Amino acid sequence: MAEAREFRQIGTSPVRPDGIDKVTGRAQFGADIILPNMIHGKVLRSPHAHAKIKSVDLSGALAIPGVFAAISGADFPGGALEGEASGEGGGSLTDIAKNVIARNKVLYHGHAVAAVAASTPRLAQEALKAIKVEYETLPPVLDVVAAMADASPLVDENNFTNLPEKPENPSNVANIGRLERGNLEEGFAAADIVIEREFKCPMAHQGYIEPHACVANIDETGRGTVWCSTQGHFEFRSATAKMLNKNIADLKFVATEIGGGFGGKTVVYLEPLATMLSEKTGRPVKMTMSREEVFRATGPASGTVARVKVGLKNDGTITAAQSWIAFEAGAFAGAPYMPGAMTIYAPYKLENFLVETFDVLVNKPKVAAYRAPGAPQAMHAFECALDEAAQLLDMDPIDLRLHNAAEEGTQASYGPKYPVIGFRECLEAAKNHPNYSAPIPEGAGRGVAAGFWFNVGMQSSAEVHINDNGTVMVVEGSPDIGGSRASMCLMAAETLGIEYAEVRAQVGDTESTGFCNVTGGSRTTFATGMAVTQACEDVIADCKRRAAMTWGLDEDQVEWEDGQAIPGPGVNADVKPLSLAELAGKAAKTGGPIQGRASLNAQGAGASFSVNFADIRVDRETGKVDVLSYTAIQDAGKAIHPAYVEGQMQGGAAQGLGWALNEEYIFDDAGILQNAGFLDYRIPVASDLPMIDTHIVEVANPRHPFGVRGVGETPIVAPLAVATNAISRSLQQRVCELPLSPPRLLAKIDG
Amino acid sequence: MVKVVLSENFALLADGCRELQLPVDNYRDVIAELIARWPQLEPLLERSSVAIDGLIYQDAMYEPLQSDSEIFFMPRIEGG
Structure with a gap:
C-alpha cells in the first residue's frame, strides 16, 4: 500500500x-540517421480505394541506372503470422503484413503496392513511375453504417463476423462487443426523463509532428540493425522478423528520438520494407514518409456513429443507459470497439445498461491506436447525453455526475469492482476550482465532461x-x-x-x-x-x-x-x-x-479519471469558435514529475479540442482523402487555444511503490464532449456531429 | 468459493453460463477448471486479461485467491 x-x-x-x-537540433530522430553507402527507399501507393491487383511489373524501375532494388507484395512470405500488433487498432500480424504491402487487393487509397531503393530520394521517386500496376477497380465501401448492411459491397470477401458459430455469409462487420447488466425495460420505465441522440465523430489523425522514418542496414548474412521512430522497438523487431521470416536474434532495433506517436507508432509500416530492400541491396536503406503519406497510409483513429439513450429520475439518478456504436476499422479489423464499450459508462454507478459496439471494415486507412483508443468517441456520446439531461433537470452538470459517481467498491460497467479510484475527488476539485465559480462570459457556454482510461x-x-x-x-x-x-x-x-x-x-x-x-x-x-x-x-x-x-x-x-x-x-x-x-x-x-x-x-495499473470544463463562445455570424478558458483536472495517483503530468493534460486537451473543433478526414466519393496535409487538416495552433489550466488530483494507486497511475491517455477523452456541451449551451441547441467547424455550426445556427 | 463472472462473449461459449463458484485457491486452477468444462474457451482465455478482486492483470497465472475472491475476464487493453 x-x-x-x-x-x-x-x-x-x-x-x-x-x-x-x-x-x-542535436537530437537524432529517425530521418537523421546517415550511414556510408546509404540509399533511399520510396513506396508506390494505390491510386484507388478498392481494387484487385491484376499484375505488378517492376522491370521498368529496375532498368533505371541508380535503382538498386524493387519489391512488391509477391516478395514477402505469405500465409498467416502468429501474434498481434500491440495497441488497440493493432490487429493481427497477418493483417498488418498486408497493410505494410498489399498482396492481391488494395484496400484504401495510399495502400502500399511496391517499393524501390535508389541512390537518391528523387531517383527513387522517379523510379516509382516506371512500375506498371494493372488494377481492376471495385466499388469503395466508405460509410460505416451502410457498410454494415447485408447488401453492402465487401471490403474483404473472407471476413466473417467473429461469432461462436461462423456466419453463413461474409460481412464488413469483423467483431461485435456487448456488455449489459440489469433490466433495461424496467430501468427506462423508472425514468422521469429520457434523452436519445445520435452522435458522430470523424476519423482523425494523431498528428504527430515527426513523420515515420527508419534506416535499415542488413549485411550479407541477413543480420543487421534498424533505426526507427517507434513507440516500441522490441515489438517492431518482432513484427518485422515475423513478416520477413527472419530470426529476431538477427535484427537489432534502435529507437531513435521520437517526435510524437500518441499510439500511431505502435505498428510497423516502413521497417519491413526497408529491411527487405537493405537485405536485397547490401546497403543501408533510409525510408521516410512525407506528411501526405502519413495522412493517407498510417492509422488514424476510428470515425464513429453512436446512438445513445439514457433515462434519469428527477433527482439525477441514472436509471438506464443503452448505446450502439459503430467504429470504422479501416481496411482491416482492429477498431477499438471493446475499449469503447468498456469505457462509455465507466465513471458511473449503473444498474441497468446495454452497450453494443461494432468493428466495421471500410475502404479507408487501417486505424491505429490514438490515446485512450475508443474512449473519446464513446464517452463523447454519453457525456453529451448526460449534459443535456442536466439541462433538462436544471441540475449542475458536476452535481449530476457526483450523484452517480463510481467509487471504491462500485461494480464497474466493464466488470470488476473498482479498487481505490479518484473520480469523486476530480469532480469535487472541479466544483471547487475558481474557474468554475467564475461567471460564464456573455454569449459563451460552459461545457463539462468526464474522462476515463484503464491504464495498463x-x-x-x-x-x-x-x-x-x-x-x-x-x-x-x-x-x-x-x-x-x-x-x-x-x-x-x-x-x-x-x-x-x-x-x-x-x-x-x-x-x-x-x-x-x-x-x-x-x-x-x-x-x-x-x-x-x-x-x-x-x-x-x-x-x-x-x-x-x-x-x-x-x-x-x-x-x-x-x-x-x-x-x-x-x-x-x-x-x-x-x-x-x-x-x-x-x-x-x-x-x-x-x-x-x-x-x-x-500488474495492477490504476484507472485514471478526469473532469474537464471550458467556456466557449461561437460567433453567430461566422461560426468561429473561441475557447475562452479550459480547465483540466485529473487523478495522477502520484505525479512523479508534475510539469510533465501537466504537459500531458494540456497536450491531451489541445488534441481533443482539435478533434472536436476542426480535425476530420474528408473523403470524396471515390474514397480519396481530400485534406492530406496540415493546411487542410487543421490541428490547433497556439493562437487557437487559451492557457490550459490544470489541477492534479493525487489518489495514490496502492499497487505502485510511489502511487503512480498512468496519465498519458485520459487527457484526450473529455475534451470532445466538453467542446460539444459548451457549444450546445452557447447556441442553446444541441449539436451532435463533430467536428464543430464553422460551416457546420453556421448551418446549425441558420437552421 | 471463488466467484467467476463470465461476460457475454464468454457465456456464448460456455452454454450460457454467466456466473459460477469454484473451490480453488489459485488462478491457475480457475483456468484449468474452465477449460475442462468448456474447452472452446481456451483461445478466448488466452487473449483476455482478468480482474481479480478489482485489480487488473494482463497476464495472470499463479495468483493466489481468497475464499471470497471475485474474478472477471476482460478483453486485453493495451492503449496507445
Whole structure:
C-alpha cells in the first residue's frame, strides 16, 4: 500500500534532460540517421480505394541506372503470422503484413503496392513511375453504417463476423462487443426523463509532428540493425522478423528520438520494407514518409456513429443507459470497439445498461491506436447525453455526475469492482476550482465532461549501473515520448536516496537491455518505473551486503538511509556510514561492479479519471469558435514529475479540442482523402487555444511503490464532449456531429 | 468459493453460463477448471486479461485467491 509519504525527489520538476538536444537540433530522430553507402527507399501507393491487383511489373524501375532494388507484395512470405500488433487498432500480424504491402487487393487509397531503393530520394521517386500496376477497380465501401448492411459491397470477401458459430455469409462487420447488466425495460420505465441522440465523430489523425522514418542496414548474412521512430522497438523487431521470416536474434532495433506517436507508432509500416530492400541491396536503406503519406497510409483513429439513450429520475439518478456504436476499422479489423464499450459508462454507478459496439471494415486507412483508443468517441456520446439531461433537470452538470459517481467498491460497467479510484475527488476539485465559480462570459457556454482510461502495466526491464564515483546510469527499453527518462531518474534518485543530478537514464536498444513492451497504454512511468525502482532496490541490497562485509556485520544489521549504508538500530558498531560513492569506489574489493536489474510484468495499473470544463463562445455570424478558458483536472495517483503530468493534460486537451473543433478526414466519393496535409487538416495552433489550466488530483494507486497511475491517455477523452456541451449551451441547441467547424455550426445556427 | 463472472462473449461459449463458484485457491486452477468444462474457451482465455478482486492483470497465472475472491475476464487493453 502506497501510504502518504514525504518525497525528496519525486514531485519535483527538473528540466528535461533531452530538452536542449531537441531544441538545438542535436537530437537524432529517425530521418537523421546517415550511414556510408546509404540509399533511399520510396513506396508506390494505390491510386484507388478498392481494387484487385491484376499484375505488378517492376522491370521498368529496375532498368533505371541508380535503382538498386524493387519489391512488391509477391516478395514477402505469405500465409498467416502468429501474434498481434500491440495497441488497440493493432490487429493481427497477418493483417498488418498486408497493410505494410498489399498482396492481391488494395484496400484504401495510399495502400502500399511496391517499393524501390535508389541512390537518391528523387531517383527513387522517379523510379516509382516506371512500375506498371494493372488494377481492376471495385466499388469503395466508405460509410460505416451502410457498410454494415447485408447488401453492402465487401471490403474483404473472407471476413466473417467473429461469432461462436461462423456466419453463413461474409460481412464488413469483423467483431461485435456487448456488455449489459440489469433490466433495461424496467430501468427506462423508472425514468422521469429520457434523452436519445445520435452522435458522430470523424476519423482523425494523431498528428504527430515527426513523420515515420527508419534506416535499415542488413549485411550479407541477413543480420543487421534498424533505426526507427517507434513507440516500441522490441515489438517492431518482432513484427518485422515475423513478416520477413527472419530470426529476431538477427535484427537489432534502435529507437531513435521520437517526435510524437500518441499510439500511431505502435505498428510497423516502413521497417519491413526497408529491411527487405537493405537485405536485397547490401546497403543501408533510409525510408521516410512525407506528411501526405502519413495522412493517407498510417492509422488514424476510428470515425464513429453512436446512438445513445439514457433515462434519469428527477433527482439525477441514472436509471438506464443503452448505446450502439459503430467504429470504422479501416481496411482491416482492429477498431477499438471493446475499449469503447468498456469505457462509455465507466465513471458511473449503473444498474441497468446495454452497450453494443461494432468493428466495421471500410475502404479507408487501417486505424491505429490514438490515446485512450475508443474512449473519446464513446464517452463523447454519453457525456453529451448526460449534459443535456442536466439541462433538462436544471441540475449542475458536476452535481449530476457526483450523484452517480463510481467509487471504491462500485461494480464497474466493464466488470470488476473498482479498487481505490479518484473520480469523486476530480469532480469535487472541479466544483471547487475558481474557474468554475467564475461567471460564464456573455454569449459563451460552459461545457463539462468526464474522462476515463484503464491504464495498463505489461512487461518492462531495467538495469541500474553504479559508476565508480557513485553516479548512476539507468538503462531501460521504453522509448521516451513524454519525458520518461527524467521520471525514471527521479524514481531512481528517490529510491537510492541520492540527488536527481546524480542519475542519468538512457533507452537501450534491443541488444542492450531486457524486453519492454511499447511505450503506450499510459504504462511507462507505472511499469518501467516499477522496474527501475526494483532494480534500485537490487542495488541497495547489494550495497548493504558490501557494507556488512566491510564492517564485519551480518547483512540484516545494515540499513540504507539517505543514500548510504548505516548500522541498523541497536547495532553496536563504531563505523562511519558508507555512501553510494564510497561503496562504488571500493567495488573492486567487494565483489566487482555494482548493478541492479529487474524484469517484470507489472500488474495492477490504476484507472485514471478526469473532469474537464471550458467556456466557449461561437460567433453567430461566422461560426468561429473561441475557447475562452479550459480547465483540466485529473487523478495522477502520484505525479512523479508534475510539469510533465501537466504537459500531458494540456497536450491531451489541445488534441481533443482539435478533434472536436476542426480535425476530420474528408473523403470524396471515390474514397480519396481530400485534406492530406496540415493546411487542410487543421490541428490547433497556439493562437487557437487559451492557457490550459490544470489541477492534479493525487489518489495514490496502492499497487505502485510511489502511487503512480498512468496519465498519458485520459487527457484526450473529455475534451470532445466538453467542446460539444459548451457549444450546445452557447447556441442553446444541441449539436451532435463533430467536428464543430464553422460551416457546420453556421448551418446549425441558420437552421 | 471463488466467484467467476463470465461476460457475454464468454457465456456464448460456455452454454450460457454467466456466473459460477469454484473451490480453488489459485488462478491457475480457475483456468484449468474452465477449460475442462468448456474447452472452446481456451483461445478466448488466452487473449483476455482478468480482474481479480478489482485489480487488473494482463497476464495472470499463479495468483493466489481468497475464499471470497471475485474474478472477471476482460478483453486485453493495451492503449496507445
